[in-house]
Amino acid sequence: MDKAKLAHKAKELVNQQRVGVLCTAVDGLPYGSPLAFVAGDRLEWIAFASFRGTRKHQALTRNAEAAFVIDNRSEGDFDPSSSQALIATGVVAEVSDQSEDRQLKGQLRRRCPNLEGFLISPRTIVFRFEVRSLIFVEGIEGGVELPMEDLGADLPAVDQSE
Numbered sequence: 001m002d003k004a005k006l007a008h009k010a011k012e013l014v015n016q017q018r019v020g021v022l023c024t025a026v027d028g029l030p031y032g033s034p035l036a037f038v039a040g041d042r043l044e045w046i047a048f049a050s051f052r053g054t055r056k057h058q059a060l061t062r063n064a065e066a067a068f069v070i071d072n073r074s075e076g077d078f079d080p081s082s083s084q085a086l087i088a089t090g091v092v093a094e095v096s097d098q099s100e101d102r103q104l105k106g107q108l109r110r111r112c113p114n115l116e117g118f119l120i121s122p123r124t125i126v127f128r129f130e131v132r133s134l135i136f137v138e139g140i141e142g143g144v145e146l147p148m149e150d151l152g153a154d155l156p157a158v159d160q161s162e
Helices: 003-016 055-062 098-111 113-120
Strands: 019-026 029-036 045-051 065-071 084-094 124-138 144-146
Touching (some): 003 065, 003 084, 003 124, 003 144, 019 045, 019 055, 029 045, 029 055, 045 055, 045 098, 045 113, 098 113, 098 124, 113 124
Antiparallel strands (some): 019 029, 045 124, 065 084, 084 124, 124 144
């Protein structure tokens, strides 16, 4: 399958899923954090929120390099031959601009309304994950790296609504 079709499938996967896993490491020990997220239309960034002082916040303070995994697993029967995963690698930074912080919290709130109380807490901070590379895995075959230019404007936008 060509990379443009895979890029389209990757965007569809992001639209269908509300939760991904942030993968970090502290002192050489890996750690995974399931998180609600929103993403840029070209998948060039992923944003999520966390309370200040959590293990993930501490991990990102020590090492901003991370991975973010979005997949189509669900409870119940799992068929590896129809599985899909998007693995993003990049650098994470706390959002310091108040306007961007409000905008991203609004997107998170629209996508996951049950996060309202969490998002209004003064302890909540928003992070922006700048994507450097994307790998799309389908079925039990190996993954395919998606060049960022293949995620252009001609593909459907990422849906941030519920």
